Amino acid sequence: NAGVTQTPKFQVLKTGQxxxxxxxxxxxxxxxxxxxxxxxxxxxxxxxxxGAGITDQGEVPNGYNVSRSTTEDFPLRLLSAAPxxxxxxxxxxxxxxxxxxxxxxxxxxxxx
Amino acid sequence: xxSVTQLDSHVSVSEGTPVLLRCNxxxxxxxxxxxxxxxxxxxxxxxxxxxxxxxxxxGINGFEAEFKKSETSFHLTKPSxxxxxxxxxxxxxxxxxxxxxxxxxxxxxVKS
Numbered sequence: 001n002a003g004v005t006q007t008p009k010f011q012v013l014k015t016g017q018x019x020x021x022x023x024x025x026x027x028x029x030x031x032x033x034x035x036x037x038x039x040x041x042x043x044x045x046x047x048x049x050x051g052a053g054i055t056d057q058g059e060v061p062n063g064y065n066v067s068r069s070t071t072e073d074f075p076l077r078l079l080s081a082a083p084x085x086x087x088x089x090x091x092x093x094x095x096x097x098x099x100x101x102x103x104x105x106x107x108x109x110x111x112x
Numbered sequence: 113x114x115s116v117t118q119l120d121s122h123v124s125v126s127e128g129t130p131v132l133l134r135c136n137x138x139x140x141x142x143x144x145x146x147x148x149x150x151x152x153x154x155x156x157x158x159x160x161x162x163x164x165x166x167x168x169x170x171g172i173n174g175f176e177a178e179f180k181k182s183e184t185s186f187h188l189t190k191p192s193x194x195x196x197x198x199x200x201x202x203x204x205x206x207x208x209x210x211x212x213x214x215x216x217x218x219x220x221x222v223k224s
Contacts, residue, residue: 004155031210040121042202042214043156050210058211090155098144098209103155 002026006091006104013081013111021076021107023091031094032074033058033101034066036087043090049074050097081111114139114207118215126223131175131190133218135203138184144206145186147177150217151199159201162186173197198222 007022025032033048035058045058049068063085065077074093078085088108092101119134137143144163148156160171167179177188186203203215 033212035214040216042216043212044214045211048210056210059213092156096209097211098206100146100158100161101156101212103148103157105155106153 004091004093004102004104006089006107008107009105010108011110013078013109015081015083015111017081019078019081019109021078021089021091021109023074023076023104024072025074025091025093025102026072027093027095027102028071029093029095029102030071031097031099031101032068033092034064034074034076035090035092036060036085037090037106038087046076046089048097083111085109086111114143114205114213116203116205116213116215118201118203118218120218121216122219122221124221124223125193127195128192131188131193131197131220133188133201133203133220135186135188135215136184137186137203137205139205145177145179146204146206146212147171147175147186147188148202148204149199150202156202159188193220193222195222195224 004025030051034046035043047066049055091104094101115138117136146161147159150156160169162179170176200217
């Protein structure tokens, strides 16, 4: 049982490049979400999904896109990377919204 | 709007002494509250959750938290700290069942 799997673990991008962060879960969870973690700010919600085909914005959605074509996968896209998007990104899932979430190990993203 | 304030950014204790990590919340209705722990370079792990069944909540690794509505607090405690407890701890409130709002985190240092 792999839980929540994020790839890649590390990535360095140049300003303006695009990239997709992958997230997959094998627990048949309906709810999935993306957070970014910055020092002293806790985790902030970027986007979330309550089921396949349904997504919504969180607290800091600008510069990020998501889609949910299957229950298992919830990729996060940066269309034109900016230095302000340098952060650690976490994907999480739960059976339903509001329930305790299972987190991946994170993707550490640096944008130069 | 729902929010969470962790009153200490850093807490330092000696091994074998009690741990107290303080959290106050703001919520317009009865909240769901969580404590998560994050060890270095890892994802977040659920310690415990409050969902109105009991005001004193027991979690993993000897941690517990008490929900006090009159004080809008949800402090995390442990009777005796262990070196392996050194980590960052996050107090979290669930908003509308679909969003989690994280506190800024408290880094716990355990001295030998």
